[in-house]
Amino acid sequence: MSSLVKCPHCGLRPREEFTIRGEVATPRPHAGADEGTWFDHVYLRDNPRGQHREYWHHSGGCRRWLVLDRNTVTHETGDVVDASTLKTEGQA
Amino acid sequence: MRDFLLNNVSPFPAKADANGHAAVHIAPIATGFVTHVLGKGNAKADAAHLTKLISDIAPELGATLRSPSPGQWFWVGDCDVSQGRFAEISGQIPGEYAISDQTHGRVRIMISGPQVRDVLAKGAMIDLADGVFVVGASAMTQIGHIGAMITRTDDDCFEIMVLRSFAVSLWHELHQMAAEFNGPHAG
Ligand SMILES: [Zn+2]
Numbered sequence: 001m002s003s004l005v006k007c008p009h010c011g012l013r014p015r016e017e018f019t020i021r022g023e024v025a026t027p028r029p030h031a032g033a034d035e036g037t038w039f040d041h042v043y044l045r046d047n048p049r050g051q052h053r054e055y056w057h058h059s060g061g062c063r064r065w066l067v068l069d070r071n072t073v074t075h076e077t078g079d080v081v082d083a084s085t086l087k088t089e090g091q092a
Numbered sequence: 093m094r095d096f097l098l099n100n101v102s103p104f105p106a107k108a109d110a111n112g113h114a115a116v117h118i119a120p121i122a123t124g125f126v127t128h129v130l131g132k133g134n135a136k137a138d139a140a141h142l143t144k145l146i147s148d149i150a151p152e153l154g155a156t157l158r159s160p161s162p163g164q165w166f167w168v169g170d171c172d173v174s175q176g177r178f179a180e181i182s183g184q185i186p187g188e189y190a191i192s193d194q195t196h197g198r199v200r201i202m203i204s205g206p207q208v209r210d211v212l213a214k215g216a217m218i219d220l221a222d223g224v225f226v227v228g229a230s231a232m233t234q235i236g237h238i239g240a241m242i243t244r245t246d247d248d249c250f251e252i253m254v255l256r257s258f259a260v261s262l263w264h265e266l267h268q269m270a271a272e273f274n275g276p277h278a279g
Contacts, residue, residue, distance in 0.1 A: 009162050061233060
């Protein structure tokens, strides 16, 4: 994995400054959704081979939640955006 | 506003300036204030707007701002601010900002000398080169595992702001990092 991550707010920063939370899950289900839907949302992950979107927290810098595009085969990282942009995408 | 008077005690060793003749000089900034200002949501909070605002409200304190995160600033200065004066200031800050006195919570250290960047390079993982980290630049980052805000205040002078509870650890770490440049000296 690249040891430098481009935070959209702080610029190039070492990977040690970040905490990785994991895959960006599907949009949060409706509060009244059935148990199976919630189980899927909370516990089941695709673990894809290839392009992958993950939540990264810039805990040692701006402390913003970020969404990072990463290839799980090559470990190349692509776009990094502030997680608040997911709201406008309707995926928060 | 605080509910009780705080007795602000320096977290640093009593004879903190004992290395005054060393090649790399490390000294606490004993006076002054650190105020955390947060812009609320989508308000028109930006550094220029806030600078003008605090210059109008408290011209005697200067308007030095350091941004750790989008929409957040540390407003720092070298003169002491009484709790009464801080209450006055917070009363005049408009609703698009929230303000919190953090003088008790974050402390500042000045580190200077011709080899200061060689010292910081042992712990900081950001690029402090002349063309990248210019005088006036600041960054919230880590020195080793300790979160710290590094600000370049002059060519060979940096300010390190750290949470009080980490101050002594970082203080010792900086002295260790500077040790190779600060050989034994008379006195
Ligand atoms: Zn950041």
